[in-house]
Amino acid sequence: MSQPNLRKSPAKFTIPKLSYRVWSVWRRNLDVFLKTIAVNFLPSLLEPILYLVAFGFGLGGFIQEINGQPYINFLAPALVAIAIMYGSFFECTYSSFVRMYFQKTFDAIATTPVSVEEVVAGELLWGATRSTINASIVLVVVVLFGLVTSPLFLFLPVFAFFGGLMFASMAMCFTSIAPHVDFFNYPSFLFLTPMLFLSGTFFPLTAMPQAVQAIAITVLPLTHIVNITRGAISGSVEPILGLNPEILLPISIIWLIAVTAFFFVLSINLMKKRLIA
Amino acid sequence: MGLNEVLIEAKALTKKFDDFVAVDQIDFKVYKGECVGFLGPNGAGKTTTVKMMYCFLPPTSGELKIKGFSVLTSSREVKAIVGVAPQEDNLDPDFSVIQNLTVHARYFDIPKAEAKKRADEQLKFFQLEEKACSPVTGLSTGMKRRLIFARALINKPLILLLDEPTTGLDPQARHLVWDEVRYLKKQQVTIILTTHYMDEAQILCDRILIIDKGKIIEEGTPTELIKKHIGREVLELDYDEKLVPQLKETFSGSRIEKLGDRLQIFTDKPHGVFDSFLAEYKPQNVSIRNANLEDVFLKLTGRGLREI
Ligand SMILES: Nc1ncnc2c1ncn2[C@@H]1O[C@H](COP(=O)(O)OP(=O)(O)OP(=O)(O)O)[C@@H](O)[C@H]1O
Numbered sequence: 001m002s003q004p005n006l007r008k009s010p011a012k013f014t015i016p017k018l019s020y021r022v023w024s025v026w027r028r029n030l031d032v033f034l035k036t037i038a039v040n041f042l043p044s045l046l047e048p049i050l051y052l053v054a055f056g057f058g059l060g061g062f063i064q065e066i067n068g069q070p071y072i073n074f075l076a077p078a079l080v081a082i083a084i085m086y087g088s089f090f091e092c093t094y095s096s097f098v099r100m101y102f103q104k105t106f107d108a109i110a111t112t113p114v115s116v117e118e119v120v121a122g123e124l125l126w127g128a129t130r131s132t133i134n135a136s137i138v139l140v141v142v143v144l145f146g147l148v149t150s151p152l153f154l155f156l157p158v159f160a161f162f163g164g165l166m167f168a169s170m171a172m173c174f175t176s177i178a179p180h181v182d183f184f185n186y187p188s189f190l191f192l193t194p195m196l197f198l199s200g201t202f203f204p205l206t207a208m209p210q211a212v213q214a215i216a217i218t219v220l221p222l223t224h225i226v227n228i229t230r231g232a233i234s235g236s237v238e239p240i241l242g243l244n245p246e247i248l249l250p251i252s253i254i255w256l257i258a259v260t261a262f263f264f265v266l267s268i269n270l271m272k273k274r275l276i277a
Numbered sequence: 278m279g280l281n282e283v284l285i286e287a288k289a290l291t292k293k294f295d296d297f298v299a300v301d302q303i304d305f306k307v308y309k310g311e312c313v314g315f316l317g318p319n320g321a322g323k324t325t326t327v328k329m330m331y332c333f334l335p336p337t338s339g340e341l342k343i344k345g346f347s348v349l350t351s352s353r354e355v356k357a358i359v360g361v362a363p364q365e366d367n368l369d370p371d372f373s374v375i376q377n378l379t380v381h382a383r384y385f386d387i388p389k390a391e392a393k394k395r396a397d398e399q400l401k402f403f404q405l406e407e408k409a410c411s412p413v414t415g416l417s418t419g420m421k422r423r424l425i426f427a428r429a430l431i432n433k434p435l436i437l438l439l440d441e442p443t444t445g446l447d448p449q450a451r452h453l454v455w456d457e458v459r460y461l462k463k464q465q466v467t468i469i470l471t472t473h474y475m476d477e478a479q480i481l482c483d484r485i486l487i488i489d490k491g492k493i494i495e496e497g498t499p500t501e502l503i504k505k506h507i508g509r510e511v512l513e514l515d516y517d518e519k520l521v522p523q524l525k526e527t528f529s530g531s532r533i534e535k536l537g538d539r540l541q542i543f544t545d546k547p548h549g550v551f552d553s554f555l556a557e558y559k560p561q562n563v564s565i566r567n568a569n570l571e572d573v574f575l576k577l578t579g580r581g582l583r584e585i
């Protein structure tokens with residue numbers, strides 16, 4: 001009898017086949033989140049208030065206006081952007097890793113009609129949801145501080161979901177290669193921290209050399225997230241590399257869509273490779 | 278079983294991890310309503326085979342069909358009709374005992390009310406009702422294994438894969454599991470069972486496959502295997518060098534083995550032969566017992582045994 005070699009190379013890069021079942025994975029995480037809402041909610045409410053008080057009022061008093069707006073107004077949209085970044089990144093690194101590696105939750109779900117791809121996609125959507133929740137909390141604080149000057153801010157929760165999906169997908173790529181949970185110190189310090197400071201968050205990028213501006217706009221995702229949140233909250237965007245908002249905003253949107261799509265597909269493929277021996 | 282539907286069929290099924298062959302070209306069929314035991318030493322390839330049946334590990338080569346569906350191309354259809362109680366604990370520590378069942382049911386699209394009903398039934402049967410709202414992290418090992426079994430039944434599977442379902446259970450709990458297996462057999466549920474307890478396999482399984490180093494080395498009903506490899510009865514006595522010649526003479530043609538510091542004589546000869554030997558030589562610590570599956574297992578997988 002001939003022996004067909006059925007080795008279905010999981011190494012092959014494919015567009016994942018997903019169904020509504022991803023939502024049952026998402027639901028699982030939502031259920032757990034709601035059980036522990038008290039611990040999840042308070043810290044994320046307190047942090048933006050501290051930032052606004054300390055940096056906005058405290059430090060801001062020593063800083064001249066930026067483009068005709070007080071420093072605290074400049075800072076506020078960046079805090080929403082940072083919440084988008086941290087929300088899904090931590091969810092899809094540390095939390096997903098714990099579920100995958102220690103709790104074997106992915107293995108258990110994979111015995112049901114939910115596929116491994118759908119498990120990972122459900123985790124990504126949940127990460128995006130965490131970003132939405134965290135960013136919305138910050139947004140509420142920002143609104144209560146009276147720092148919103150454009151009605152476009154109402155779109156931000158939806159935007160936070162897609163921005164969160166991008167960071168979730170990037171995070172999941174790290175998870176797919178993480179040998180142990182401490183590994184995530186690398187992306188946290190080498191990827192998130194530089195972004196935190198070099199993406200036009202705490203000061204405009206125009207203050208930086210052209211080379212830094214070029215790096216920020218080509219490889220730092222947070223730059224584009226900040227562009228959008230700032231546009232939506234204050235109605236103005238800081239120029240980067242001399243580009244004005246009419247050009248900068250479409251660039252950011254296209255950049256985000258392309259990068260999100262790429263990492264979404266990549267992360268599911270990498271996780272599949274890790275999970276299916 | 279002849280007229281029965283084949284529910285699981287493996288042809289030259291092979292699984293390699295890099296260059297290591299964990300399952301080596303095995304062929305087998307499982308019919309509807311059968312309970313088939315997979316026995317084999319640690320590392321034989323039992324769990325690997327079971328994992329291929331629930332589409333967790335893709336076969337490296339060969340074919341594996343579950344109710345006609347290929348595990349490679351129709352995993353969704355396969356997983357819908359299979360219930361899995363894995364060897365390792367993968368209960369969800371973020372949830373309570375009952376939520377472990379209802380959340381699992383949701384992955385099968387079972388409506389909420391129905392899921393709750395099934396979960397309550399299972400908890401009742403497995404005597405976990407009192408723990409329904411406790412976190413699973415607080416369960417004992419045996420309770421966890423029972424919950425894992427209960428979870429495997431939540432989708433009312435046609436095929437049930439039980440990978441060491443009774444490891445770590447107390448005798449009562451083990452009987453509970455046995456009762457459930459017997460009940461499911463009556464319901465025509467097809468069961469694959471791996472176990473290291475030979476008494477369990479002998480009691481529950483209609484057919485046994487013995488696996489060693491990734492290959493199926495023997496198969497048959499427990500009775501057939503015992504009859505073929507061991508005989509009817511086993512005489513056991515303390516090892517005594519001086520007795521060996523007499524033993525060999527009296528039981529010529531029978532297998533005589535040394536297991537640890539005991540001697541075992543496997544024979545089909547009627548009882549009387551033992552009696553006259555015992556009367557004459559009065560050896561130490563004698564027992565005569567029926568041959569069992571453990572004798573077969575030890576003989577075929579050849580660990581710790583020496584023929585003299
Ligand atoms: N993911 C894996 N990667 C590499 N080797 C593996 C993997 N899973 C199993 N093996 C190897 O395959 C062999 C068979 O393992 P398997 O778990 O199937 O044994 P088993 O018969 O279930 O044993 P036990 O009775 O101890 O449960 C072992 O040598 C094991 O080390």
Ligand SMILES: [Mg+2]
Nearest residue numbers: 323324325364
């Ligand atoms: Mg095993």
